[in-house]
Amino acid sequence: xxxxxxxxxxxxxxxxxxxxxxxxxxxxxxxxxxxxxxxxxxxxxxxxxxxxxxxxxxxxxxxxxxxxxxxxxxxxxxxxxxxxxxxxxxxxxxxxxxxxxxxxxxxxxxxxxxxxxxxxxxxxxxxxxxxxxxxxxxxxxxxxxxxxxxxxxxxxxx
Amino acid sequence: xxxxxxxxxxxxxxxxxxxxxxxxxxxxxxxxxxxxxxxxxxxxxxxxxxxxxxxxxxxxxxxxxxxxxxxxxxxxxxxxxxxxxxxxxxxxxxxxxxxxxxxxxxxxxxxxxxxxxxxxxxxxxxxxxxxxxxxxxxxxxxxxxxxxxxxxxxxxxx
Numbered sequence: 001x002x003x004x005x006x007x008x009x010x011x012x013x014x015x016x017x018x019x020x021x022x023x024x025x026x027x028x029x030x031x032x033x034x035x036x037x038x039x040x041x042x043x044x045x046x047x048x049x050x051x052x053x054x055x056x057x058x059x060x061x062x063x064x065x066x067x068x069x070x071x072x073x074x075x076x077x078x079x080x081x082x083x084x085x086x087x088x089x090x091x092x093x094x095x096x097x098x099x100x101x102x103x104x105x106x107x108x109x110x111x112x113x114x115x116x117x118x119x120x121x122x123x124x125x126x127x128x129x130x131x132x133x134x135x136x137x138x139x140x141x142x143x144x145x146x147x148x149x150x151x152x153x154x155x156x157x158x
Numbered sequence: 159x160x161x162x163x164x165x166x167x168x169x170x171x172x173x174x175x176x177x178x179x180x181x182x183x184x185x186x187x188x189x190x191x192x193x194x195x196x197x198x199x200x201x202x203x204x205x206x207x208x209x210x211x212x213x214x215x216x217x218x219x220x221x222x223x224x225x226x227x228x229x230x231x232x233x234x235x236x237x238x239x240x241x242x243x244x245x246x247x248x249x250x251x252x253x254x255x256x257x258x259x260x261x262x263x264x265x266x267x268x269x270x271x272x273x274x275x276x277x278x279x280x281x282x283x284x285x286x287x288x289x290x291x292x293x294x295x296x297x298x299x300x301x302x303x304x305x306x307x308x309x310x311x312x313x314x315x316x
Contacts (some may be wrong), residue, residue, distance in 0.1 A: 055232045056234060
């Protein structure tokens with residue numbers, strides 16, 4: 001669903017970050033955190049699990065950590081997050097805990113996604129902050145990156 | 159349930175860390191990551207959300223980050239984690255992603271716990287690694303800390 005608040009510039013940036021991750025042999029996911037009112041980038045990241053040998057460093061987690069540090073704020077109520085892929089349960093919870101206002105994501109993730117699939121964390125009683133969610137935004141490019149990445153992984157037997 | 163692999167020394171340490179968090183006005187949760195074979199501490203942490211103004215810095219997340227960094231390893235297959243409180247969904251997912259072998263926790267968390275309560279992440283199809291779980295270990299001290307902390311919060315109107 002397209003929202004009037006959606007700004008395709010930031011989704012394009014998230015997709016560029018995903019492509020950058022791909023070129024660095026990282027799972028191709030990119031995330032951009034935006035000041036909702038000023039429409040400026042607060043923080044951005046791609047997955048850096050391989051680079052830092054740390055399985056928690058998903059794009060969303062790294063972007064939220066950078067935004068909290070940059071703004072010196074525990075909560076990001078005035079921020080939106082743009083992600084190239086449906087967040088997993090860890091990242092969905094992180095987006096909730098950080099009180100991010102709106103979540104825009106590109107491709108769905110039927111296996112590990114936890115927004116419209118799997119755990120559907122934002123619908124749960126234990127979720128105390130629910131962002132507005134807009135999905136399926138410029139999904140094709142993100143899907144292609146993910147498919148190509150995992151095809152390569154299988155081909156190389158990794 | 160007590161397991162033969164349970165070592166109360168590490169749970170005591172997790173409880174001490176929770177008490178340290180309490181004394182620093184942090185939500186009183188402590189976590190200790192242990193080399194399963196050698197029974198030595200690999201990393202430890204308490205909640206540092208207030209200190210770093212970052213709502214993602216739960217004890218388990220900080221401990222896993224430190225362990226990955228210390229061991230230069232993305233996965234912690236040979237490690238156990240001892241936590242003073244039932245992990246939330248973000249931390250349960252993080253424990254799964256890091257492939258931690260066993261999870262020992264003290265008090266249950268009926269509101270935000272995601273192991274035996276709420277989302278019950280380890281039972282879900284989207285969970286690809288399930289640690290062995292042992293709960294209700296030295297629960298009383300942890301429960302007292304948590305109750306006292308939130309009583310104080312309510313009293314101070316925070």
